[in-house]
Structures are given as structure tokens and as C-alpha cells.
Amino acid sequence: MDDLQGFISENTKYAMLLFIALWIIRLLFFIPGVTLMFLGGVCFDSVVSFILSMAGIFLSETLVYVFSRMFSSGNMIKDLERKHPELKKLLETYNYKFLALGMICPIAPTDVVCFLSAAVGLKYRVYILTVVITNIPLLIFSSFIVINFSESLAGTVLVIVSFVLISVVSIKMWNSLKQKQNT
Template sequence: MLKKRPITILLLCILIIVILYFRKDIVYITKSPEYFRDFMKSYGKYAIILYLILSLIRSLFLLPAGVFAIASGITFGAFWGSILTCVGVTLSGILAFEISRCFGSDYLIKLFGDKIKPIEEKLKGKGALYIATLRMIPIFPFDAISYVSGLSNVKLSSFIFGTFIGSLPGAFVYTYLGSNLINIHSKKFILSLCLVIIVSLIPLIYKYVLKRG
């Protein structure tokens, strides 16, 4: 099956090389956004490329996308941080999507257990707009959506478009917070913190509305 999916072979080769090269650094940079920023800046003009490569492998370790977004904001600023975060989560989503198509449901069950069943049901016959909605309203784990999408009939192009567009609002909120971490007493930081709280409450509000009918 791997022979039929050259994208997967390429991504997995990149993954192996990156993990072997950065095996010690990966643990270090996930301790805090500041560590992440200092690590990125140490690579100068190659920082953006490095960020995208690390974002690519993020889904394999199930590291929180929000942490990467905050780190992107503190490193690259709100605007470019948002763009890079969306590109990064899309790349990590493609990797998860391709892996699930190669290794099937048994691999996903080991990762997520029964959590994949409701996502599978909701993805049947859905396209880019539905993927985007799931990204904007994070009622399911971000990476779980990517992995389960690989088992559905969703086209890769639709998945990529939906993931990128749907990730934009959340990416901006978290990168905006990251860009203001250096001055926690500013009005911008308070605003960014309020936005993060609002975004965090959306899934709870959505589930409450569903229960109320």
C-alpha cells in the first residue's frame, strides 16, 4: 500500500531524519514557548523552515497544536505566526491523514480508542466545509480529526483546504497571545487572554446547546 502513496513515503522519510537529528531538542523546546522561541531564533534565517518541519511531525507525538501556535506568535509575531501556524497544522494534518490511509483503523484504535467512532460518523459524505467547521469548533481532538479523515471518503484536497481555512481563527487567537507574552501587563495581552478563554469555551457552549436541543 505504501507504494501507492509516494507523499506518505516522502513525509515519513522527512520524519525519520528530523527525529534522529533533533531527538534531544524536541523534548527541550516543548517545555515552554520561550524555549521554543530561543531554539527557533538560534537557526536565524532557517527558523521558518525548521518551524514547519517540527510542525509536520507534531501530530505523531500528539503535542498540543495550541502550544505550537503560541510559540509561533512569540517567535514570528501575530500576523506571520498565524500564517505559519496554519501551514504547520495543515502539514501535520496531511501526515496524519496519509498515515491513517496506509495503516488503517487498527493504528487509530491504539491511539484514540472509542473516540474515533463519533468522528467517523460525522465525516461520512462530508467535504472541505465540514472539515473547516470541525477545525473552527474544536469539539473533537485536532489530530484525531486528521487521522480519522484519512479513513473517510474525504478527498485530500478537500481536507487540506478545510484544515487551512478552519485553522485560521484559532491560529490567530493563540499566536496573538504568544506575541503579547513579552508584556503581560499590557491591554493587548489582556485582550488576547480573553480571546483564548472565549475560544476555549466554544466547545462547551456547543455541547450545551446540543443537549438543550
């Protein structure tokens, strides 16, 4: 870890560019963005990590949006409706709320949720604002987690409890949306 931080301090500009490139490359290998948020928290100062991760999120999720709009066909939407009719209805009914919930839930595949939201026609401005705003707490959280893992057991416990609570609340919200849709 000391070698990595030494390399970063000697080559800050290149390390920053490499980090942003990793955000784009991660899409090809299906690497969750949370992994890079934590990596940024380890490698960079908290503020720099936040800014770089936000730039990476903006770029990578913009690519997901463009890719979805270009390559999601009517047949794909029909297949989604045929195989998962409740999901398509949820996407159309709750559009940006569904996207926000998918971004908040730590166990949801966020790039898939983003792709589907764009495929059903969510406007780019609403899409990117939702993505950016819902990622702010997680970015702050990832900086906090790195600081607390290295400093105290109480901080580590607090982070784990927070993660569990966020998971439980987001799953309850998901179930609530599904119940509203069914009635």
C-alpha cells in the same frame, strides 16, 4: 528568551527550517499544534510566524491524511462503528463541518479528528481547505496572544475570555450536531 531570539536572528533560515521540521516531528510525540503556533509567535515576527505555522499545518495535516488513508482499514472503521456508532454517523453526515468544528474547539484532539475525517473518506481538497481555513483565526489569535501577554493586563483578560467563549460556543455547536443526528 533573549538568547533564543538572538540565536534566531543570527540563524534565521535554519530557525525557520527547524520550526517547520518541529511541525512534522510533533506528530510522533502527540504534541498539539497550538503549542507550536504560540512558539512561533514568541520566536518570529507575527507575519513570519503565521506563514511558517500555516506551512507546518499544511505539511503535518497532509501527513495525517496520507497516513490515515494508507493505514485505516475496514476493520478499524467497523470497530469505530461498533464502539462509537454516533461518532461514525456524525463523521459521515457532517464530514467537513465535523472536521471544522473539531479544528475550532480548543479542547478537541485535532489530529485525531483529522485522522478520522480522512478515514471515513473525506476528499483531500475539502479536507485541507477546511484545515487551513479553520486554523487562520487561531493563528491570528496566537500572534495576538503573544503580543498582549507581554504588553497589557487588559489584553491578557481579553484573550482568556475569548478562549472561554470559543470553547463554550464550540461545545454548544457539538451538542447541536449530536441532537440533529439523533432526530
